[in-house]
Amino acid sequence: MWKTVLRRVLVMIPQLLILSFLVFVLAKMMPGDPFTGQINPNLDPKQIIRLKHELGLYDPVPVQYTRWLVNLFHGDLGQSYIQKVPVTSLIADRAVNTFWLSLLTTVLTYVLAVPMGIIAGRHQDEWQDQGIQIFNYITFAIPGFVFYILGIWLFGFVLGWFPITGSVSASASGFWEVVGSRFYHMVLPALLFSLITTTSIVQYLRTGIVDNKVEDYVRTARSKGVPENVVFDKHILRNSLLPIAAFMGTTITDLLGGSMIIESVFSYPGMGKLFLDSISERDYTTLTALILLFGILTLVGNLLSDIIMSIIDPRIRIQ
């Protein structure tokens, strides 16, 4: 198995190289540059051209890409054009925020989705199931940002329970106070985000239970005299839950995608917001670095899913 994992990791390298090249070229094809919209009347246009020359922005794209790649191998992701700080430290700050938000979202997602899926599957077509289905249709049909804005309006403005921007209160001091404040800032976005991400897990679990219920091996278990509640827990539920565990790997992708919207709506300083900002500001170095990171995380997530799957399902073995 470890050989396969190693092979999969090695295969990821060319995948990432191709990805980074495409992203680099696409970014360069976008109209404008880091100085668009920042025309400082005190700055001589010649000065800007000189600056751009210094930064190598007039070199042919392949030359710029090669330079970026060589630097990458030296562990240098470059300087952010806009923030004037190394990209690595810029991302590191934001990554921590996104990590905690994602973790809380994941926990809430599973805490909500698993019981909902079980109830829906167990009481298939009864009122409990129908209620959950309606909830699912709503969260599925409403676009994320509309849902978030509604949430902000209700919980932030009308009820005033939660803060609606930022990741930490400026007035917080001391370790526990900061931690508390950070958590307080995360609750609303994580909760709203998780309500959106539960949909697929609830559906998946419900379908798994409904399908497993009528499998022959469940009938076999009953024919052995196994009581019905044990048949449900030990055979039906267990076999339906295990594939859900493998979902954890692919949630990484969902979380990264979703973080862009949720972080923008909440002005939460995470990687998703950084990504959108770096696009609008033509911050190529930050943008390519982030894409590379997202790419790695997605591939690692998929690999993780496969590994989890092969551990829990004896029929799937990666040799």
Next chain:
Amino acid sequence: MEKQSDLLLDIQHLHTGYRLQGKFYDAADDVNLTLKRDEILAIVGESGCGKSTIASSIIGLYDHKNTKVTGDILYNELNLVGLNESLFNKIRGDKIGMIFQDPLASLNPLMRVGEQVAETLYYHTDMKEAARHARVIELFNQVGMPKPEEMYRMYPHELSGGLRQRVVIAMAIACKPEIIIADEPTTALDVTIQAQILDLLEDIQKQSHSGIVLITHDLGVVAETADEVAVMYAGQVVEKADVKTIFEHPLHPYTRSLLNSMPQSDDESEDLHVIQGTVPSLKYMPREGDRFAARIPWIPASDHEKEPAVHEVEPGHWVRCTCWKNFHFQADQKVSGE
């Protein structure tokens, strides 16, 4: 008194109906059967005749919302029809073992096979874990599985079809049940494996003096293993006798037609016998008169009984309706379709 205790199952006037668009339709319609100790009772018929319905009615495994079971299924004076679930769970797996058609589908894919067998013991014995393990190994030996210790830890997909069916059999006989119900136990298996599994079932029956209900569509399997045979058509038992009588002196037109359509004859140029028409589906099954009449239309209606009853023609040989008396095959009934 001795005779009495030899009777394991006494099925009287069993009606099992399934709900289709709000109405119940009997898939098993007034079935009367008995199973004795040391006996293999074969229930034979084509798909849709109700043979599997009888199996699920005996063991009480059906969708209770959409199934209506009436009549009596007596096991040691206990009526299994309408028995409450917790009592039934004490009987299922302990007194009645069940073997299914598709051994791969009937095993939990994510559980080691040894544990699946041990599960039966957990619910019906006081054995501790080590004792259960030992008993499973013993069972694996009994059903002829090589390297039982290794097999214990295997998952179903790692075993061949024949071995999987042996696991299912081990599961069914773990608590030495008095009754074993085998629903098409060899249909999914290769012919050489089928022979081994049938031999194994016979051996188990001889050792344990249990009674086996063997449900099958395969007349060859019936001829090789059964003691008593019930032939079913459209939800009813149309003929019942010992195996020799069924194959050597069949009386009911359906039994005779079915035997004729077997590609067994040495005369290869001959066309096989074809029964006119098709088996009616559950919803459109004729509920009055002889259900087989439509498929032998050259037999005049006067030869059929208005309400066909089961008659004991000779001791132990039961035939439904009186139409068999004047029954004859048609001369050119070879390729006819519908």
Next chain:
Amino acid sequence: MAKEIIKIDDLKVHYPIRSGFWNRITDYVRAVDGINFSINEGETYGLIGESGSGKSTTGKAIVGVEKVTSGRVLYKGVDITKSGNRRRLDYNKDVQMIFQDSMSSLNPRKRIEDIIAEPIRNFEKLTTDQERDRVQELLDIVGMPSDAIYKYPHEFSGGQRQRIGVARAVATNPKLIVADEPTSALDLSVQAQVLNFMKHIQQQYGIAYLFISHDLGVVKHMSENLAIMHRGRLVELGSREEIYRHPVHIYTKRLLSAIPVVDVDNREAHKRQRALVEREFQENQSKWYDKDGRVYPLQKVAENHFVALPEDAAAAAKIKELKEKERD
């Protein structure tokens, strides 16, 4: 002497097994491992085997839907494992296939008319009226009512669908139909109907069948010549009489003894016989299979009877065979 329609010459279909760090090919699954036989015009040739024997792969290789590793399939003397030759000879029109699962082999969204007309449209240019007449004629041949053309596959029973499959296969006036377990999913009386139609069509149109099945009773009923396949190779090949009356290879004997016999009086004797054969099969593997467990090449033991035996054993079997015949 009947004319040969197709000749299978040392046909092999191997699938690679990949393993190790670089995922390189380390071995092969020898699904079909060098088989030879030929089918005459208008005859039914039986190919018998258990699951995993390679019988279905052989059938698929013959119709050209399975990639052949080596060997040839000669049709009119031309090797049709090359797709260029298949096109040139109209092979795909002349050779058709019937499948076991009639439900999944018929497109559920198409009406019967379109299902049966599809092969005609591929190979012939007919007007709409001519095409409809042809479809009606084909349905008539398999005993289906004429209003069937407007219906969909799910509206028919398994036996009826299988007859529609036969009608579709016959639509292009083929010379050979490969029938892979055509009746395995059917009830006895329905099976009888389908088999009868297949026989009648054969007599009427002179079609040859390659009848692939695990059911020795059915094959015996249908075919004049047959071959028994095991582990990708043929263990015994010959006329029906030779194989069923004088089986030589232990695997053939094992298969034959495993068929349930409708002879209640002798079932104990039959069972003992079966146990004897099984023991011989289990204990004398080395006598009947080479050191890698593979089947030996076929040796002639009698007229139209070939058995997979090592060379010296073949001579012995020949003598035994002759003696047995004298006794008959």
